[in-house]
Amino acid sequence: MPLDIVVGAQWGDEGKGRVVDLLSRGADITARYNGGDNAGHTVTIGDCIYKLHLIPSGFIHPGTTGVLGNGMVINPQTLLGEMDMLRQAGVEVAADRLFIADAAALITPAHRLLDTAQEAALRGGQIGTTGRGIGPAYVDKVSRRGMRIGEMLDLASFKDRLDEHLSTIDTELRNRYQHPGLDRKEISRVLIENAATLQPYIRRVGPIVRQALMDDRVVLAEAAQGTLLDLEQGTYPFVTSSCTTAAGVFSGLGIGISPVRHVVGVTKSFQTRVGAGPFPTELTGADAVALRGTGSNPWDEYGTTTGRPRRVGWLDLPLLRYAVEINGVTELFLTKLDVLSGFTEIPICTAYRLNGREVSTMETTADARSLGMVEPIFTSLPGWKEDLRPMRDHNQFPEAARGYVEFIEKACGVPVRWISVGPERNAVVEKAGE
Ligand code: GDP
Ligand code: IMO
Ligand code: MG
Secondary structure (H helix, E strand, O other), X not given: OOEEEEEEOOOOOOOHXXXXXXXXXXXXXXXXXXXXXXXOEEEEEOOEEEEEXXXXXXXXXXXXXXEEOOOEEEOHHHHHHHHXXXXXXXXXXXXXXXXXXXXXXXXXXXXXHHHHHHHHXXXXXXXXOOOOOHHHHHHHHHOOOOOEHHHHHOHHHHHHHHHHHHHHXXXXXXXXXXXXXXXXXXXXXXXXXXXXXXXXXXXXXXXXXXXXXXXXXXXXXEOXXXXXXXXXXXXXXXXOOOOOOXXXXXXXXXXXXXXXXXXXXXXXXXXEEOOOOXXXXXXXXXXXXXXXXXXXXXXXXXXXXXXXXXXXXOOXXXXXXXXXXXXOOOXXXXXXXXXXXXXXXXXXXXXXXXXXXXXXXXXHHOOHHHHOXXXXXXXXXXXXXXXXOOOOOHHHOOHHHHHHHHHHHHHHOOOEEEEEOOOEOOOEEEOOOO
């Protein structure tokens, strides 16, 4: 019963899309289990750069079936746009290979407007959300008044439920946020049209995934966001509204825990974050520009979904160790090692100082407030000049690059099994086990 899970071990954008694309070559099912179109997962195949927000990154492989799990929040317009984009790129998008969970939550334009209005009202205290309506849609779900994708199967009652939903948010927008109000008729018309198009894809997905596992077919579960954005375990309140960790797979797809084979933690070779919240190793100045890039390369650190420049910093091992523990990571996939070429020395954070005491894990600093107060303690490792991008064998790496990877392995207690040295599909070095 082989279930592999790919999770982000940082604040998102670790390179999960490219990792899932690589690891799902042999998968039968590739499934997203949390989040919505706040995610932006990039897969680079030759000149073609796919930016996926809802459809699992493994779906590009013709032999896979794509599942959008019940733990997700789904904006039908984004989904239909993505289905069209994939079709135009030559990927087969049909109702016998793409399944949308009937129990997934629906995101409407009203949720998006509410998200933006709520953020604006926070003035200095914003979270820096993606503005995709994620928080408001999950709030509706938890409060048990939310609409589910499965409601799209009965257009007449769907319309009634939409009227009720739009009227509730319209009142809230007008009364609380001085918003001029929603064009309810138009929003409803478009959503009903979307519902009719999506109907053939809507299924109960749990039994399909469970049956695949019982038949010994490989299922790859893809997380959105990263461990530190997890609603429960992340840097609350600067988090997203879903379970981004491995734990979310089981409730987000409707399966049991026993089939887990690998839990692959994806981490960049440095640290990035979009949006607000504590970031102990954050950099400014020339080193920040070197890590972020200027936007001239497609892989530079600008948000896949919003285009915002990402905050950057040195790798934070207390946070990475925390992610390894929280997810039960069995192996790490280290991305963007190529970006570190050219630094004379590479600082890496091994512990923190908090109120005069040295702490080596995030556990003592689990909330955003105390994580915002720590002082990072760095060890400087030697850098390297060589361009790693053409290398495909770990033995070709300069000694300093191998040393950097080994330092991470030792600090986390799990092997780094893969290292990527460029965004292209094949720019990956598989590191042999000791
Ligand atoms: P995700 O949200 O975790 O899927 O990550 P994103 O796709 O949002 O951001 C990762 C960015 O880094 C994308 O632009 C990728 O193409 C790029 N990328 C991934 N791995 C590598 C790598 O090893 N080297 C370089 N230079 N870019 C990479
Ligand atoms: P992928 O899957 C990076 C961040 C937002 C904000 C916080 C809450 O590409 O790694 P939300 O819109 O979810 O309510 O915003 O979470 N965020 C991400 N940051 N990568 C993502 O997804 C993110 N999805 C949400 O920037 O700080
Ligand atoms: Mg992303």
